[in-house]
Amino acid sequence: MKVLLHVCCGVCAAGVTEQLVAEGHEVIGLFYNPNIHPTEEYTRRLEVADRVAAAFGFPLTVPPYNPDEWFREAEMLASEPEGGKRCEVCFRLRLRKAYDYMMGQQIDVFTTTLTIGPRKSADIINRIGQEIGGDLFLSRDFKKKAGFQRAMELSKQWQLYRQDYCGCVYSIRSQ
Numbered sequence: 228m229k230v231l232l233h234v235c236c237g238v239c240a241a242g243v244t245e246q247l248v249a250e251g252h253e254v255i256g257l258f259y260n261p262n263i264h265p266t267e268e269y270t271r272r273l274e275v276a277d278r279v280a281a282a283f284g285f286p287l288t289v290p291p292y293n294p295d296e297w298f299r300e301a302e303m304l305a306s307e308p309e310g311g312k313r314c315e316v317c318f319r320l321r322l323r324k325a326y327d328y329m330m331g332q333q334i335d336v337f338t339t340t341l342t343i344g345p346r347k348s349a350d351i352i353n354r355i356g357q358e359i360g361g362d363l364f365l366s367r368d369f370k371k372k373a374g375f376q377r378a379m380e381l382s383k384q385w386q387l388y389r390q391d392y393c394g395c396v397y398s399i400r401s402q
Contacts, residue, residue, distance in 0.1 A: 242378025
C-alpha cells in the first residue's frame with residue numbers, strides 16, 4: 228500500500244519509516260511544518276528529514292515554508308500549555324495539508340510521524356486524522372513496541388540532529 232507520511236522531523240521519520248517498510252508499505256514523504264521556529268531550526272530539521280528520506284529511498288515533498296499559515300491558526304492560543312488546544316490546532320493544520328496532498332496523488336492512505344513522540348497523544352492525533360480523512364487515515368501509535376526507542380537508536384547510529392522542543396515558538400518559551 229502507498230502511504231503518505233507526514234514527516235515532522237528526520238528522527239521520527241526514521242523510526243516510523245522503518246516500521247512501515249517492514250510492514251510492506253511504500254512510503255511517500257511530506258515535510259509540512261509551518262509551526263517550526265526559528266527558520267534556522269526549520270532548515271536543520273528539513274536537512275535531517277532529507278537525509279532519512281535518501282537513506283530509505285522515499286521521495287520527500289516540501290511545500291513552501293510559510294509560518295504565517297501556522298500563526299493565523301495558533302496565535303490566539305499562545306497562552307495554552309504545551310499539549311493543549313494549540314497543539315490540536317497545529318496537528319489539524321498539518322494533517323489537513325497531508326490529506327489534501329494525498330488526494331491529489333495516487334496514494335492509498337496517509338499517516339504522520341507525530342505519534343512516535345513520547346509527549347504527543349496518539350489518541351488525539353489519530354482522532355484528528357480520522358476526522359479529516361476517515362478510513363484514509365492510517366491510525367497508529369508509532370511509539371508502541373519500542374518505536375520511540377528505535378528512532379533514538381537510529382538517530383545515534385546515523386548521527387542525526389535531534390531537537391529538544393516540539394518546534395513552535397511557544398514551546399521554546401515554555402522550556
